[in-house]
Amino acid sequence: AVAVGAAEEDGVEMAAGLQDRLTFDSFVEGQGNAFALAIAKQVASWADGHFNPVFFCGPYGYGKTHLLNAIAWEAQRLRPDAKVVYLTAERFLSTFVKAMQDRSTAAFKESLRSADMLLLDDVQFVGGKTSTQEELLSTLTALIEDGKRIVFSADRAPMALTEVEPRLRSHLAAGLTCPVEAGDRELKIAVAQNRLKALSALGVVQGEANPEVLAQLVDRTPGSMRELEGAVNTLAAAAGSRLSAVSVDEASTLLGAALRGGPERRITVDEIQKTVADHFNMKQADLLSERRTRAVARPRQIAMYLCKQHTTRSYPDIGRRFGGRDHTTVLHGVRKIEELMPQDDQIARDVEALTRKLRG
Template structure:
């Protein structure tokens, strides 16, 4: 049997790592990492920023190499590098396991001892209908998703799933992609996040390959586009999306989208695009109630048992404690269970609530102490050498505007306040201003190491 390529080894490592550390940390620090071969044949795990590299060094590199060495017959290990330092050290090296951006969206099917799906960039193998847990808040959305995936004729096009972050929209879009491709291997199914759509669009403009970009999307039989709220304020991208949707729908192709609010609330979108998005079926995905959250934990635990990571079912009171202690999204809940499984392992079935509390307090810390908008404003202003009144003022200089956006981002991450509520408390600003600020900081965290360090330091300070 030939040795596995670095790409294949990394694919196997990713599967285990995503389960172990949780979806949130994985998507934040490792989703964009790539394995590269240096000029001397050394292997490197390359992250977009030094901030992400530092996190990997502190929290994940040792475990990554344990998983890697168990699979790599050449017994090589990985070194973590930020992209800039890797390219400076290895100016003539090649990257392994990547393809051009425009070519990545397609979910292809090839024959190899029978049909098998090829994992597309951003499409996760574990997010299928079989692993989706249904309940009161998502039953309707699940029914519609299955209907779309079955290629059945219906009057609703496009379908727009909307709801808060972390409650299953991305899972549904992934499940639709896998099932639709399974039922029609000859069909062209394209899944994209809005961020990847934007990146590919901008690169196509720069490279003068916009025709190829348009053909890539408009030849899809089924287009699935996630996080469309990311397009707020991006006029040229909205125009391209409008024409793409028009072309697909007029040709009878299927379109499925997801965003954090319904089309009618996308006030920073062009009216004609907003109208287009609302013309089909708007399908809400509601926050999970306690029963659904408990069912999610039980199913996740069963999966961990099947992988031999834990032995036997956990005590019911332990699962209830985890559900009640973690009031955030389903992803946060799964992260808490991953922490317990990693810490307790085969002792999971005998773990007491008190022991679980100790593990969670040490390794996973959902916000128990209520952090207020006022507190975030004060701490952020002090950190940047400003007065709290500066953040609330009408001043738009960079010295004040960027800290204000950081405060908005922290308010959205660390409190349960809505965009309109945050806007009112940030000097009476419109919710679209808050949305723009939050999205701007989300982007800068990946691009600007100083902003990333600022956000991390402020988050630690606020959480104590």
């Protein structure tokens, strides 16, 4: 049996960077990640009829690494005799380069291709590295042919990985692409509560935080779940046994610079529509209209794509805000832009320019 987290086997570090606390028990479920969590549990259970490979994609810091870690731990628990390999893309790259330098690529290939389950995190980092991509494609093909399980994660969908070679992109997209979406306010509060509960079990804090303190922490901590957990850690370390007595004002003082950025600026559907309309010299009403000419339809699809990327709105909700369109129309639009971005330089430039404007 190969233990997940073993130091090294056949030249490849096994489960490099796997963290004890990143399990299914500690994963907080919400509207934006429920589907991803269900798929992850299915993969970890070695269930028949799964899609292969499974590709988790979404913004940085919203749980993809947590899911891959949880899959690895649970899969190994259920099948101790199975060989489960977890690697970051950087670790895959550095180990492959070292194997080439040491002329031990045969051992490297064998260590991966003998895996029963391979999990590769942040696969976008192999982009632009030709020989590494070729090796990953060969490994992927060999494992699929042998019926082995493969799980990937990246910050965007496979076909949006423009620096990845087209054949590899196609293989990455051939299974199930599973979005892990940005968390809404309710989920962020649950994550903060869950982190405090874990710290309480470790004896770092005592008592429960004032709900208003947690609400302020969530509303004024910009960015990802990782950054939110960092702010919770800061609060816990500063408050200790006085956690339940900490007021909103005192929490602001304790957290200091972590909250100085003020409330996170939320990008709205209306703002996206106005920005897209201005970029393409259109009226916002055109995006909501029934017009289907390409001059209107393509900007509308780009706007829908940006709404899915930069807001927590669901497909049905986005559809309602685009003239009452069905959620399948929105889904088609989003996927169309994901498909076109690697092929059409102008669309890729438009999306990049609009993203800069929205974040600006």
